[in-house]
Amino acid sequence: MGTAAAEKSSPEGDIITIDHLKKSFGGHEVLKDISLKLAKGENLVIMGKSGTGKSVLIKCIVRLIEPDAGEIKILGKDVLKLNADELNDVRKKIGFLFQSAALYDSMTVRENLEFPLREVRKKNEEIEQMVEEALKNVGLLDVIDKMPSELSGGMRKRIGLARTLILRPEVILYDEPNTGLDPITTREISKLIVELKDKYQTSSIIITHDSECARITANRIMIINEGLCVAEGTYEELEKSEDEFVSSFFTKQD
Amino acid sequence: MKKDATVLEENGEEAKKQASKFSIAYLSERLDDFFGQVDTFTRFTLRFFKEAFMPPYEVNEFLKQCYLVGNKSLPLVGLTALIMGLVFTMQSRPTLTKFGAQSWLPAMVAIAMIREISPVITALICAGKVGSGIGAELASMRVTEQIDAMEVSGNRPFKYLVVTRVMAITLMVPLLAIFSDSISLLGSFIGVNLQGDTTAKLFLSHIFEKLDFIDVFPAIIKTFFFGFAIGIISCYKGYNSNSGTEGVGRAANTSVVQASLTIFIIDMLAVQVANFFT
Ligand SMILES: Nc1ncnc2c1ncn2[C@@H]1O[C@H](COP(=O)(O)OP(=O)(O)O)[C@@H](O)[C@H]1O
Numbered sequence: 001m002g003t004a005a006a007e008k009s010s011p012e013g014d015i016i017t018i019d020h021l022k023k024s025f026g027g028h029e030v031l032k033d034i035s036l037k038l039a040k041g042e043n044l045v046i047m048g049k050s051g052t053g054k055s056v057l058i059k060c061i062v063r064l065i066e067p068d069a070g071e072i073k074i075l076g077k078d079v080l081k082l083n084a085d086e087l088n089d090v091r092k093k094i095g096f097l098f099q100s101a102a103l104y105d106s107m108t109v110r111e112n113l114e115f116p117l118r119e120v121r122k123k124n125e126e127i128e129q130m131v132e133e134a135l136k137n138v139g140l141l142d143v144i145d146k147m148p149s150e151l152s153g154g155m156r157k158r159i160g161l162a163r164t165l166i167l168r169p170e171v172i173l174y175d176e177p178n179t180g181l182d183p184i185t186t187r188e189i190s191k192l193i194v195e196l197k198d199k200y201q202t203s204s205i206i207i208t209h210d211s212e213c214a215r216i217t218a219n220r221i222m223i224i225n226e227g228l229c230v231a232e233g234t235y236e237e238l239e240k241s242e243d244e245f246v247s248s249f250f251t252k253q254d
Numbered sequence: 255m256k257k258d259a260t261v262l263e264e265n266g267e268e269a270k271k272q273a274s275k276f277s278i279a280y281l282s283e284r285l286d287d288f289f290g291q292v293d294t295f296t297r298f299t300l301r302f303f304k305e306a307f308m309p310p311y312e313v314n315e316f317l318k319q320c321y322l323v324g325n326k327s328l329p330l331v332g333l334t335a336l337i338m339g340l341v342f343t344m345q346s347r348p349t350l351t352k353f354g355a356q357s358w359l360p361a362m363v364a365i366a367m368i369r370e371i372s373p374v375i376t377a378l379i380c381a382g383k384v385g386s387g388i389g390a391e392l393a394s395m396r397v398t399e400q401i402d403a404m405e406v407s408g409n410r411p412f413k414y415l416v417v418t419r420v421m422a423i424t425l426m427v428p429l430l431a432i433f434s435d436s437i438s439l440l441g442s443f444i445g446v447n448l449q450g451d452t453t454a455k456l457f458l459s460h461i462f463e464k465l466d467f468i469d470v471f472p473a474i475i476k477t478f479f480f481g482f483a484i485g486i487i488s489c490y491k492g493y494n495s496n497s498g499t500e501g502v503g504r505a506a507n508t509s510v511v512q513a514s515l516t517i518f519i520i521d522m523l524a525v526q527v528a529n530f531f532t
Pocket residue numbers: 025030048049050051052053054055056057
């Protein structure tokens with residue numbers, strides 16, 4: 001294992017490094033050449049038009065989609081070279097909030113939250129406690145016995161977030177956590193993301209179209225267009241950008 | 255001018271598309287597609303056997319699925335079996351009477367029911383009720399990213415969703431078929447008694463005098479294969495569905511159609527195999 005030394009030396013450094021990632025579907029090049037780094041304790045916001053491959057990018061990180069070329073390292077592990085069991089171990093350290101929340105329709109909220117814990121050997125009371133704490137974190141303890149179909153869009157997203165948090169991930173990937181929600185819920189979720197980061201010292205990648213969400217959550221912003229990274233910087237830097245495309249993400253459309 | 259040119263071009267494209275339906279290229283594309291499907295289906299089936307024997311076992315989910323399969327199809331299977339037994343008896347009576355073989359009626363109906371009608375009807379009902387349900391359920395879980403969500407949380411959706419369902423149906427179809435056998439005999443008993451008078455004891459002794467091990471055993475064995483076919487086909491269609499909401503309907507539909515067809519094919523092979531051994 002030549003990488004053992006490298007694995008040890010990185011814990012304080014970057015949590016995720018992506019190098020020259022490429023992915024096409026058929027003839028359609030979605031990701032042309034993407035490289036990025038996520039530092040420990042950092043919130044990286046990724047912005048870009050619909051259909052530019054933002055979801056594809058973070059799905060590649062957890063290998064829900066196999067990239068064509070490039071390298072992805074998470075917590076020092078070369079994700080693309082792992083076998084199924086090793087990959088599962090890495091995945092347990094990563095939380096993934098889906099654009100659609102992806103709650104399990106046939107299960108209650110409680111069962112949804114218990115599901116990721118099935119392979120964790122713990123006593124029932126302990127699991128009960130973890131479920132309740134996760135729900136408290138998102139302020140939805142009272143819906144514990146409801147079915148997902150009884151919840152509003154914002155509640156579903158928050159339950160999805162609670163389910164993501166229950167394994168205490170070191171990294172969280174948010175796919176449009178506040179698309180399709182009203183402005184107030186949007187702001188609540190953005191604040192929740194920051195709170196959770198402070199509480200559990202997680203590092204996150206957040207995909208969003210919403211400039212306010214970016215303002216609240218981002219330590220750093222990356223803008224992707226046509227499969228390439230076109231701008232990178234803090235909110236203040238990018239907001240003032242001369243580039244028309246970049247600044248278009250930050251102008252309020254009324 | 256320019257406009258005309260594009261129109262012409264479009265017509266050309268259209269004509270090409272029409273022609274290509276009969277061309278060798280089109281044919282080979284379809285063949286590729288077909289063998290691609292066969293390939294992924296084979297992998298899917300092999301993966302089932304691999305994961306089925308690997309711990310941890312999802313016992314609770316398996317039992318829940320068994321319950322659901324039974325619960326969904328029991329009333330329909332029972333009612334159909336009762337009617338089939340009754341009607342088949344009434345239909346056969348005139349012919350048998352003509353040949354003076356009326357005393358054969360219970361045994362003949364029982365043999366036909368147990369060997370052929372009951373297993374096939376049960377399997378078809380399960381394909382319609384359970385197969386379409388599984389196809390649609392897994393496809394909608396795929397579309398709404400629930401399967402992906404299970405995967406990224408480090409759980410094994412294939413084992414949890416596919417293995418449990420396939421095993422549950424493989425076990426439940428034979429049980430339902432046995433249930434159907436008994437109910438169809440009840441139907442036949444009613445049919446016999448509609449004209450004439452037979453005690454249950456006499457009716458049963460008529461049957462068991464003529465009924466052989468070879469009538470019952472292969473019939474039950476083949477229902478395991480029916481169940482497995484329904485399970486693996488509908489899980490395959492649902493789990494690999496990948497084209498949005500319309501894919502959900504398509505998965506449900508093709509699950510039923512292909513499972514039903516496969517049931518008849520297995521049935522045909524089963525007859526050959528059973529005859530080989532007698
Ligand atoms: N599984 C897939 N198969 C084929 N094309 C895909 C697949 N997933 C995504 N795409 C294509 O990749 C492009 C980017 O999609 P996506 O990452 O979902 O965009 P967004 O940036 O809005 O999240 C789209 O054009 C989409 O059609």
